[in-house]
Ligand code: G3H
Ligand code: 13P
């Protein structure tokens with residue numbers, strides 16, 4: 001079916017307390033992996049492209065891959081701009097057919113973040129396109145950090161209320177202790193669940209968990225066995241997803257896990273088949289690994305069976 005607005009996908013997820021997975025894509029095999037996983041699990045799915053993914057894949061190439069894939073499946077698919085850096089970037093994506101955009105002005109002052117977000121909402125809403133904004137700074141919660149420092153980074157629930165009321169954004173990315181990439185926690189994984197709870201109770205809006213990859217020991221072990229060097233890699237444990245969803249997270253962003261699955265399989269296939277020349281023999285199994293990782297996430301996030 002044609003791409004679906006994320007606005008329409010958020011409502012049931014928020015009411016029924018499940019999360020839709022955002023899976024970052026930058027090439028054909030990743031797009032195919034998400035589509036197949038979504039169709040097989042009867043799950044809605046969000047395919048996201050960052051600015052650098054659009055540059056790598058080619059703006060039109062990548063968008064049309066996603067549009068083509070969505071047409072081939074019977075489940076709702078949204079195309080989302082991940083971490084849009086400017087009003088112009090967001091506008092370009094809206095005009096090109098994205099059904100959701102993130103405007104990430106979280107590094108700006110609170111007032112400026114609101115101003116920029118409002119501008120994007122003004123462009124997006126008349127076309128029923130969803131807008132995600134971010135408040136707070138993503139980053140791990142370290143044990144040796146003072147309480148005040150911790151507070152300064154995490155999303156403030158009262159600010160969140162004002163931000164949501166004034167900007168009319170459709171979803172809010174919250175800083176609750178996660179960070180992007182494969183090295184999220186030095187010691188035990190720690191998420192500020194109390195913050196998720198407070199922000200949800202005060203705003204009621206769909207909340208987004210960035211930096212949410214699991215970085216499971218299995219993924220690390222496989223990649224490492226075939227030569228990758230990833231000492232200290234650590235991510236979000238499965239139990240944390242369930243708790244976060246129960247408290248109000250409705251969108252969970254996954255990029256690193258797909259990269260790690262891809263990496264491990266490509267390394268293993270190359271190591272095991274030194275005579276292989278055909279890239280399909282390497283990339284086909286990697287696509288399958290990525291698909292299986294996505295299927296697992298859809299089941300854990302509770303979106304499986306919801307389409
Ligand atoms: O949030 C960051 C995403 O993982 C995208 O990363 O800018 O390298 O495509 P990227
Ligand atoms: P990970 O790096 O944990 O996969 O997070 C991805 C993300 O938040 C994309 O916006």
Ligand code: ZN
Pocket residue numbers: 083180210211253
């Ligand atoms: Zn992110």
